Every structure is written in C-alpha cells, then in structure tokens.
C-alpha cells in the first residue's frame with residue numbers, strides 16, 4: 001500500500017491511498033487544482049483514481065470533490081445523509097458517479113477493502129475510514145471530539161494511523177476565537193486535542209504499528225512541534241518509544257507529506 005497526505009488542516013484535507021493499482025482519495029477539501037498538483041508531485045495521475053471517499057460535509061473536506069469528479073469522471077462515495085448535505089457544494093454529479101456508503105458494508109475496490117466507522121463531530125453523519133490490503137491496515141480518523149467505540153474497533157492495532165491532533169487546549173483557551181467556537185472545538189462533537197490524541201494512540205498502537213501521522217492541526221491553536229512532542233511523550237510514558245520502529249510525523253498543512261509504503 002502507498003499512503004500520502006496531500007494537505008491536512010482547516011484549509012483543506014485530502015489523503016491518497018493506493019494498493020496494487022487501485023487508488024482513492026479520502027476527502028478533497030482543497031481546490032481541484034491543488035489536489036491535482038499534490039497528486040502530480042507524488043507521481044500520480046488523477047485520471048487513474050477509483051474515486052473520492054468523503055468523511056463529512058464540511059468544506060475543508062469536499063471543496064474540490066465535485067470539480068475533480070467532473071473533470072476526471074470519478075466516483076464520489078459518501079453516506080446517504082452526507083450526500084444530502086454535500087449536494088450544493090459538489091454540484092452536478094451524474095447518477096453513476098454518486099455512490100452511497102452503507103453502514104456495516106465493506107467496499108471492495110479490487111484489492112483495496114474499505115470500511116468506515118462513525119466519528120463524533122458536528123456534521124450530519126461524519127465517518128472515518130479503515131483500509132485493508134495485503135495483510136496491512138491503515139486507519140484514518142480526524143474531525144472527532146473523542147474516539148468512538150466504532151472507531152476503536154476498526155482501527156485498533158493498525159499498521160499506519162492518520163490521526164487527528166487538532167489543538168493544544170491552552171492555546172485554544174487563550175486564543176482569539178470567539179467563545180462559542182472554542183466550546184464547539186472542545187466539545188464531544190468537535191476535534192481531538194494533542195493530549196487526547198496521545199492517549200487514544202497509546203491505546204491503539206501496538207508492536208506491529210509502523211507509523212503515526214498527526215493530522216488536521218489547527219493553524220491558530222496548535223504548532224507542529226507541540227503536537228509532535230505532546231503525543232511522543234504520552235506514547236513514551238506508555239512504553240511506546242517513537243523512533244526507528246514506530247515513526248511519528250506531522251502531516252504538512254498545505255503540501256504532500258511523506259509517501260508511506262507498506263508491504
């Protein structure tokens with residue numbers, strides 16, 4: 001499997017996943033042009049994608065989806081409730097490219113098995129994804145106020161995690177966001193803080209896990225170094241030292257991160 005975050009954060013999210021010739025994006029929350037240039041920079045032809053999987057309707061996850069679907073004839077996969085919400089932002093998509101993700105149903109894209117699970121976020125039906133291929137598993141969970149049981153069940157012990165470390169609670173409290181927005185971010189239907197991400201990961205990572213990519217960092221209320229050091233410390237305290245066997249990195253905000261190869 002090959003995995004690469006193309007962009008991550010409130011100005012746009014998209015992650016590329018490929019296995020044995022099948023490939024998808026999780027979200028396309030930047031302009032179509034930014035997604036295309038991200039893909040091209042890692043040597044991927046967007047016309048070869050098998051589709052775009054949508055986690056939820058917020059614009060930082062769907063902005064480029066409609067344009068890319070029309071330009072490259074790509075399927076868009078979303079739950080029924082999310083479809084109803086994204087219609088205005090994705091625009092006209094022909095029926096044959098409108099695919100509905102059903103709860104509990106595994107999606108097979110050739111060798112790539114895709115499962116989804118519920119997250120806890122202020123969206124109608126937000127989800128995360130788990131990808132299986134060739135004995136490897138990749139778990140993607142962002143935009144969630146806490147780690148749901150369903151997320152835990154699907155991504156526990158993954159080989160690679162793309163996991164939210166959105167904010168530092170102190171920076172958020174002291175920052176300039178209005179109080180209702182601060183409350184929303186801190187709530188059960190908001191975003192995971194660095195420290196919460198660390199504790200979740202300490203219980204999800206096992207001896208088989210190769211890497212953790214911290215994702216969806218807030219530009220206002222977080223710093224890549226702070227997210228990294230907070231999570232690294234919680235993992236180390238749990239006996240999970242990061243380094244050569246367990247890599248920890250932060251997904252860059254506006255350009256592709258490192259390209260992961262599993263298997």
Ligand SMILES: [Zn+2]
Nearest residue numbers: 056058121143
């Ligand atoms: Zn969101």
Ligand SMILES: [Zn+2]
Nearest residue numbers: 010058060143
């Ligand atoms: Zn988001």
